[in-house]
Amino acid sequence: MHDDDHHDVLARRAAAGDSAALDALLRDHIALVHAVCRRILGNPDDALDATQEALLSIARKIGSFDGRAKFSTWVYRVATNAALDEARRRGRRPVPTESLPEPGASTHGPATDAAIADRLDVDAALARLTPEYRAAVALRDLVGMDYAEIADVLGIPAGTVRSRISRGRAALADLLGNRETPSEHPTG
Amino acid sequence: MNDDTSPFEPEELDELLSAELDGELDAAARDLGLSAAEVSARRRSTPGADERRAALAAARDMLSDPAEIDELLAARLRTKAVRAGEEAHASRRGDRSRRRRQVLAAAGGVAAAIAAVVAIAAGMNATKSGTSAERAKSALASPAAPKPTTAATGARPGPAPALGPFSDVHALALSAVSRANAVSSATSSKRVGTTGGTGAAATLLPADAAAPLQDNPAAGSTTKAANSTFGRAETLCPSPPQLRGGGTLVLATTATLSGKPVVVLVFTGNGEHTVVVDDTNCRLVNLQMFG
Numbered sequence: 001m002h003d004d005d006h007h008d009v010l011a012r013r014a015a016a017g018d019s020a021a022l023d024a025l026l027r028d029h030i031a032l033v034h035a036v037c038r039r040i041l042g043n044p045d046d047a048l049d050a051t052q053e054a055l056l057s058i059a060r061k062i063g064s065f066d067g068r069a070k071f072s073t074w075v076y077r078v079a080t081n082a083a084l085d086e087a088r089r090r091g092r093r094p095v096p097t098e099s100l101p102e103p104g105a106s107t108h109g110p111a112t113d114a115a116i117a118d119r120l121d122v123d124a125a126l127a128r129l130t131p132e133y134r135a136a137v138a139l140r141d142l143v144g145m146d147y148a149e150i151a152d153v154l155g156i157p158a159g160t161v162r163s164r165i166s167r168g169r170a171a172l173a174d175l176l177g178n179r180e181t182p183s184e185h186p187t188g
Numbered sequence: 189m190n191d192d193t194s195p196f197e198p199e200e201l202d203e204l205l206s207a208e209l210d211g212e213l214d215a216a217a218r219d220l221g222l223s224a225a226e227v228s229a230r231r232r233s234t235p236g237a238d239e240r241r242a243a244l245a246a247a248r249d250m251l252s253d254p255a256e257i258d259e260l261l262a263a264r265l266r267t268k269a270v271r272a273g274e275e276a277h278a279s280r281r282g283d284r285s286r287r288r289r290q291v292l293a294a295a296g297g298v299a300a301a302i303a304a305v306v307a308i309a310a311g312m313n314a315t316k317s318g319t320s321a322e323r324a325k326s327a328l329a330s331p332a333a334p335k336p337t338t339a340a341t342g343a344r345p346g347p348a349p350a351l352g353p354f355s356d357v358h359a360l361a362l363s364a365v366s367r368a369n370a371v372s373s374a375t376s377s378k379r380v381g382t383t384g385g386t387g388a389a390a391t392l393l394p395a396d397a398a399a400p401l402q403d404n405p406a407a408g409s410t411t412k413a414a415n416s417t418f419g420r421a422e423t424l425c426p427s428p429p430q431l432r433g434g435g436t437l438v439l440a441t442t443a444t445l446s447g448k449p450v451v452v453l454v455f456t457g458n459g460e461h462t463v464v465v466d467d468t469n470c471r472l473v474n475l476q477m478f479g
Contacts, residue, residue: 014273031262035257038254039255048257052268058269059269059273060273121250170206172250
């Protein structure tokens with residue numbers, strides 16, 4: 001069975017009060033829900049708060065999921081809204097909170113260090129964008145939604161989605177030094 | 189087709205290249221008013237376009253790398269959410285039960301309200317009947333109605349005169365005598381009866397009650413009551429001077445004479461019938477005697 005169909009079945013069971021089905025759904029989606037929140041908020045603590053809010057919201061509102069959209073689309077819509085709400089609540093721009101370990105002091109392997117460095121780069125690059133721009137990037141590059149789905153989730157035209165994704169990627173590409181003269185990017 | 193091969197602006201190039209990475213190049217070009225051939229030509233003339241595409245692709249790959257969440261932390265968040273879901277489900281179930289109860293209560297309330305409305309309507313109809321009688325009574329008591337008859341009989345009055353419409357007063361008097369005789373023969377009992385059908389107001393005084401009060405002590409109470417009843421009519425429309433002290437009222441009814449309501453009184457005495465026709469103000473309209 002296709003993942004979406006499988007999740008739709010689980011969603012119906014969860015809506016009928018099947019806790020095991022709800023737990024299975026959350027287990028399948030929590031990693032990406034957290035990743036989306038993390039990408040939008042750029043801060044691990046805020047991301048955890050938003051993830052918790054998103055999961056609670058999914059669990060409480062599963063009864064209202066009508067099956068018209070794919071379950072995954074509904075889940076990431078809830079997650080995106082939770083993250084954007086959290087960003088508005090905090091009223092602050094995301095800042096990378098993890099610091100690179102001192103040379104020679106690393107307790108991680110080289111691969112982990114590289115991953116942390118990459119994440120810092122990503123967070124730093126995306127910090128130049130507003131949460132709404134980051135949401136489009138997250139839904140495209142993390143979740144894999146097409147432009148039309150993202151437009152539907154965010155309630156914006158597909159052309160705007162394209163522009164936001166482009167700017168997110170360009171910001172990171174600029175930071176990584178692929179362009180000698182970085183262009184101006186919206187900062188909110 | 190446009191032969192423009194000018195280089196793209198940086199942001200324009202980023203948007204097209206990024207869209208190309210996502211398989212959305214055609215839509216992006218269309219939105220920019222460009223054909224695929226134009227995009228290709230201008231891209232070739234844009235320095236560093238291929239390198240920029242590679243950089244954007246690298247950025248996309250980095251952006252698609254999700255931040256991981258600790259397993260234990262994830263399990264804790266999930267457990268909390270499932271618990272919240274169970275509570276919400278229980279609450280929804282409670283709400284549904286409550287709504288069902290409310291619907292049942294509302295249905296019961298509606299049924300009770302309908303029953304109450306029906307009962308009230310029935311009560312009102314009953315009251316209306318009484319009220320109609322009262323209204324009819326007062327209508328007859330009004331100048332346009334023959335109040336003496338109603339007052340005299342206490343019978344069920346109605347809007348239509350008991351004897352119907354007449355244009356000739358003689359015909360009216362004959363009809364009144366005929367009615368008095370008919371009712372008299374039909375009513376042999378010692379009681380006051382009413383005739384005239386719906387809305388009719390014709391009252392017959394029983395034959396034995398027709399005797400003077402002092403001459404018929406055996407029927408005293410009935411006669412007294414009857415005379416008392418008709419006395420009101422007589423009080424309202426006193427009998428003409430020629431009948432005072434003689435003749436007994438045997439029929440009091442109403443009619444219309446040339447379109448005007450009139451009170452018709454039939455007296456009997458000495459083997460004769462005297463028909464008195466009064467207007468609603470008790471003014472004598474006509475008096476006829478029949479042997």
